[in-house]
Amino acid sequence: MNSPRLPPAILIMGPTASGKTAVAMALADRFPVELISVDSAQVFRDMDVGTAKPDRATLARYPHRLIDLISPEESYSAARFRSDALAAMAEITAAGKVPLLVGGTMLYFRALLHGLADLPQADAQLRAEIDAEAAAEGWPAMHAKLAVLDPSTAARLHATDSQRIQRALEICRLSGRPMSELLAASAQQKPPYDLLQIGLLPSDRAVLHQRIARRFDEMLLAGLDEEVRALRQKYRLDLGLPSMRCVGYRQTWEAQDGLLPRQELRDRGIFATRQLAKRQITWLTNSFEAENFDCLDPALTDQISARVAAFLSSAANP
Secondary structure, X not given: OOOOOOOEEEEEEOOOOOOHHHHHHHHHHHOOEEEEEEOOOOOEOOOOOOOOOOOHHHHHHOOEEOOOOEOOOOOOOHHHHHHHHHHHHHHHHHOOOEEEEEEOOHHHHHHHHHOOOOOOOOOHHHHHHHHHXXXXXXXXXXXXXXXXXXXHHHHOOOOOOHHHHHHHHHHHHHHOOOHHHHHHHHOOOOOOOEEEEEEEEOOXXXXXXXXXXXXXXXXXXXXXXXXXXXXXXXXXXXXXXXXXXXOOHXXXXXXXXXXXXXXXXXXXXXXXXXXXXHHHHHHHHHHOOOEEEEOOOXXXXXXXXXXXXXXXXXXXXX
């Protein structure tokens, strides 16, 4: 007997300013999809301008799940995202629609697609014991011990890679299982969906950089500085919190406190956003099996709509 076909789900991934939201809303106009945000900054309440969060009118027409979940004083993990996203996907599927996940937080996409290894937390006492052994015997000897306990992990580590050898030995001793075995188990946590992965990548980085600069200028005009001041008044924040480490927020905070010359805010913010986009592009090209489209192509929306139509037709008529 054939196994039952998995329900469809669509992922739209890409760097900042690549037009992901516009594509997702166009798809929502054409297909029975519901949107799920994959954005580690948009989970924070009251952080609207600097995260390019869709405005209220847009969200009323195109509701996004997993937006405005927590206070800027809190933290949100990849593990929590995976749990929340799978729950939202199940609800959408049960309602007869197709989950469409859109965003640029590649760590979240990876956690969703590949799961999270259930590795034990660091143990300071055990690490001290391992370090003491290494001081007496040398890291090559510790590598040899690891080769007995976890040959697969040892084979990919250099005999003097002290940090990774220490962690692998720590995991073996705490869990009683090789780290390679725990990582392999996490790889089996694929979501129960037939996934269409779509990547938006620029054919010309210079044009993407122009978009980034324009977007940051729009944020400044829309009141990014005022938004950060209001956040600092309303919440107990510091620069170490994940919310304030977000691109744009950190630079604005530093400018407000004189840690960054005010005249450098724009250039520093744009540079940080460009660096973020670079990391996102690297993740997307190296860590996913997405069908990539040129986000600068004027026909982008029609191209992706045609691909989605074919995908959903195949899902409905296996």
